[in-house]
Amino acid sequence: MSDSSTAQTPATATRGASANAGSQAHPPTTEIVLTSPQRWRAFWVCVAVAGITILDLSKVNVALPSIEAALGAGSTELQLIVSGYVLTFGLVLVPMGRLGDQRSRRALFIVGLSLFTVASLACALAVSPLMLMVARLLQGVAAGIQMPQVLGLIQQLFQGKERGRAFGLFGATIGIATAFGPTIGGLLILIGGPTDGWRLIFWMNVPLCIIAIALAAWVLPKTRTRSRRALSFDPFGVLLFGLAVLSLMWPFLFTTGSPDDDPRRWWLLVAFVLFAGAFVAWERHYESTGKQPLIRFVLFRVSSFRNGTLLIGAYFTALPALFLLTTLFLQTGVGLAPVYAGMVTIGFALASAVFSWIGGNLVGTYGRPVVVWGLVGVLACVAGLASAALFVPAQWVAWVMAGVMVIGGIGGGLVMSPNQTLTLADIPVKQGGVAGSIGQLGQRIGTSVGTAVALSLFYATIYREGGGDSPDIVVYHDAYAYGMIAVAIFVALAFLISVVDLSSRRRKKARSS
Numbered sequence: 001m002s003d004s005s006t007a008q009t010p011a012t013a014t015r016g017a018s019a020n021a022g023s024q025a026h027p028p029t030t031e032i033v034l035t036s037p038q039r040w041r042a043f044w045v046c047v048a049v050a051g052i053t054i055l056d057l058s059k060v061n062v063a064l065p066s067i068e069a070a071l072g073a074g075s076t077e078l079q080l081i082v083s084g085y086v087l088t089f090g091l092v093l094v095p096m097g098r099l100g101d102q103r104s105r106r107a108l109f110i111v112g113l114s115l116f117t118v119a120s121l122a123c124a125l126a127v128s129p130l131m132l133m134v135a136r137l138l139q140g141v142a143a144g145i146q147m148p149q150v151l152g153l154i155q156q157l158f159q160g161k162e163r164g165r166a167f168g169l170f171g172a173t174i175g176i177a178t179a180f181g182p183t184i185g186g187l188l189i190l191i192g193g194p195t196d197g198w199r200l201i202f203w204m205n206v207p208l209c210i211i212a213i214a215l216a217a218w219v220l221p222k223t224r225t226r227s228r229r230a231l232s233f234d235p236f237g238v239l240l241f242g243l244a245v246l247s248l249m250w251p252f253l254f255t256t257g258s259p260d261d262d263p264r265r266w267w268l269l270v271a272f273v274l275f276a277g278a279f280v281a282w283e284r285h286y287e288s289t290g291k292q293p294l295i296r297f298v299l300f301r302v303s304s305f306r307n308g309t310l311l312i313g314a315y316f317t318a319l320p321a322l323f324l325l326t327t328l329f330l331q332t333g334v335g336l337a338p339v340y341a342g343m344v345t346i347g348f349a350l351a352s353a354v355f356s357w358i359g360g361n362l363v364g365t366y367g368r369p370v371v372v373w374g375l376v377g378v379l380a381c382v383a384g385l386a387s388a389a390l391f392v393p394a395q396w397v398a399w400v401m402a403g404v405m406v407i408g409g410i411g412g413g414l415v416m417s418p419n420q421t422l423t424l425a426d427i428p429v430k431q432g433g434v435a436g437s438i439g440q441l442g443q444r445i446g447t448s449v450g451t452a453v454a455l456s457l458f459y460a461t462i463y464r465e466g467g468g469d470s471p472d473i474v475v476y477h478d479a480y481a482y483g484m485i486a487v488a489i490f491v492a493l494a495f496l497i498s499v500v501d502l503s504s505r506r507r508k509k510a511r512s513s
Contacts, residue, residue, distance in 0.1 A: 052205060164364045
C-alpha cells in the first residue's frame with residue numbers, strides 16, 4: 001500500500017507495495033481498484049463508527065447520577081465506569097494500529113465493531129456496577145481496535161487534496177460527536193426516565209452497530225498481507241507499552257479534585273518513566289535484530305508527524321476540559337438541567353462541522369497557517385467563556401456562552417482536520433494505521449491529563465473557598481476561572497507548537513528553493 005501507487009490513478013484505493021519497499025520488510029498487498037463512489041461509501045461507514053465510539057467518551061458523563069441511583073454505584077465505581085473506557089481505549093490503540101497495518105484493516109474493523117456491539121448490549125443489560133464496569137472496559141478495547149483502522153483506511157483510500165477533504169469530514173464528525181455527546185445523553189435520560197434512562201445510552205449503539213457491521217462487510221476494501229516476515233508481532237514490546245500507558249493514564253484518570261484523592265497514585269508516574277525507558281530500549285534492540293517493532297521511532301524524525309502529534313495532544317488536553325468545566329459551571333453554579341447545559345455546546349459542534357470541511361479544503365492550499373489561525377479562534381473562545389462567567393448575569397450567561405462557543409467551533413474546525421492531514425501527509429500508507437493510532441493515543445492521554453487538571457482546580461477552589469457545601473456563585477466564578485486558565489495554557493502550548501512547525505516548514509522551503 002504505497003502512496004505513489006495510489007496517486008497514479010484516482011480509481012486506485014491501494015496497490016501492492018513497490019518492489020523495494022516490499023523487499024525491505026513491508027508486506028505486499030492484494031491490488032484493489034475502487035471507484036470514487038466506492039471509496040466515499042467506505043469512508044462514510046468508517047466515519048460513522050468513529051463518531052459512535054467518540055460519543056461514548058462524553059454521553060455517559062451525564063448519566064452518572066442515574067446509574068448511581070439505579071445500581072447503587074459508589075464514587076470509585078462511577079469513576080471506573082467513565083475512566084475504564086478511556087483507559088482500555090488508549091491501551092490497545094497502537095498495538096491494533098500496528099496489527100491493522102500488517103494484516104487486514106477491514107477484518108480488524110469488523111471484529112472491533114462486533115465486540116463494541118456485544119459490550120454495548122452488556123452495558124444496557126447490566127444489573128450491577130461490576131457488570132457495567134467490565135462491559136465498559138470491553139467497550140474501550142473495542143473502540144481501540146476500530147479507531148486505528150478508520151485512520152489507516154482513510155490514509156489508504158485517499159490522496160492529495162481529496163485526503164484533505166476526507167479528513168475534513170472526519171474532523172467534522174468527531175467534533176459533532178464530542179460536542180453533542182452530553183446533549184444526546186441528557187435527551188435519552190429524559191426519554192427513558194431518571195432510573196433506567198441511562199440504559200438507552202447503550203441500547204442506542206446496538207442497532208447502529210449492527211447496521212454498520214453489515215455495511216462494513218459490503219463496502220470496505222479487502223486487503224491481506226502475504227509476507228510472513230512482515231507479520232511478526234512483538235508481544236514483549238506490547239506488554240511494556242501497555243504498562244507504560246497504564247501507569248501514565250491511571251493517576252490522571254482517577255483524579256477527581258476531592259480531598260479524598262489518594263496522593264500515592266502519583267508514584268505511578270515513576271513507574272511510567274521506568275516502563276517507557278524499558279520500552280524504547282527494547283524496541284531499538286528488537287528492530288536491530290531485523291524484526292518489525294511495535295513503533296518505528298523513525299516516524300518521529302518526520303517533523304510534520306512529530307509536531308502534529310504534539311499539537312493535537314496539547315489541543316485535546318484543553319478541549320474536553322473546556323466542555324467539562326463549562327457544563328459543570330452551568331449545572332452546579334447556575335443551576336441548569338444537564339440537557340440544557342449540554343445544549344450550550346451545540347454551536348461549537350455545528351461551527352466545527354462546517355469549518356472542519358472548509359479547513360480540509362483549505363489546508364492543501366494554505367497549509368499550517370490554517371491551524372495557527374484556528375488556534376487563535378479557540379483562544380478567543382476560552383477568553384470569552386471566562387469573561388462571560390465572571391461578568392454576565394446568571395440568567396443570561398448560558399446564552400452568551402452558547403454564542404462564544406460558535407467562535408470556538410470555527411477555530412476548532414480549522415484545527416482538527418487540517419492538522420490530521422498535515423500530520424500524516426509524509427507518512428507512508430503502509431504505516432498509516434500505527435501513525436494514526438499514536439495521534440489518537442496522544443488525544444486520549446491529553447484528555448485524561450486535561451480533565452484531571454481541570455477537575456482538580458475546579459473542585460479544589462470550591463472546597464477551599466466554599467467548604468464544598470452549597471457555595472456561593474462567586475465561588476463557582478473563581479473555580480471556573482482557575483480551570484479555564486489551565487485550558488488557556490494548553491491551547492497556548494498547541495499554538496506555540498503550530499508556530500514552531502510553520503517556521504520549520506518555511507525554513508525547509510527556503511533551503512530547497
